[in-house]
Amino acid sequence: MTATAGKLRFGIVVFPGSNCEADTWHAIHDEMDAPVEYVWHEETNLDGYDCVILPGGFSYGDYLRTGAVARFSPVMGAVQEFAAKGGLVLGICNGFQILLEAGLLPGAMLRNAGQKFVCRYLHVRVETTDTPFTREMTKGAVLRIPIAHGEGNYYADPDMLAEMKEHDQIVFRYCTAEGESTPEANPNGSLDNIAGVCNRDRNVLGMMPHPERCTDPILGSADGRLVWESLLEVSRGDS
């Protein structure tokens, strides 16, 4: 891990069509009091950042497939290198879709099984705390967190899924308020109720729910703070 004294330095990549970068900035800068900068998608140098975030939105209008065009943005070459060197990469919603298209995470997104854009609070269960993004959580804990997407129907072929399970790469699953992963608790038809996955090296996480939108009880929930608190724990010196 890139454990350093002081706080993690965050970079939020802004693509044409991103629309959650300001919320993400608010969560990191105002709520967590951590250093953060925007990174325009034409940037090719990510030196100086410890954690790069691909925010939600509709990069390149979601043309062709979600994330399919953004994945070839100039910055994505740098994100690939950054991730390969162990840098922390968090893709939220559209950012998750971009990471899938880029091959930084296994699987692909299909249109929601119900064909509708779904924007609401729901529950996810924490499946692993063995990531820099979830280390401050409790395994099996239920988070109340919002989603807002039309293509969040996660798919992986059976071999991929088996490999992900073997390596503990499923990070969040949609569940009921009581923590059960039922078909009714699945908002989009995702395989195995999957809401978030990480790579094998555990430094890249993609998640459909928005942890930047629930950092204060006044917003309906403060459970999203746990993601940012986990990340900031990384910088408190343990590796």
Place this chain on the structure above:
Amino acid sequence: MATARVIITLKKTIMDAQGQTVEKALHNLGYTGVSNLRIGKYVEMTVEGRDQERVEEMCRKLLANPIIEDFRIELEE
């Protein structure tokens, strides 16, 4: 100059919710004997030279996602 036509469909193993909904709508309209309706994408472009391999490469890199989609190419002068 050649015209390349690319037809991209979801793999047969993947449930096509949109296709199922449209198929049901056709049934509701009274069209019986309609099944296996699949919805895909159609891409048409003018390319220099009749280079099948190059168009296939475009499909693998960008036009289709091999995890979820199949593609078919038609090339004509």
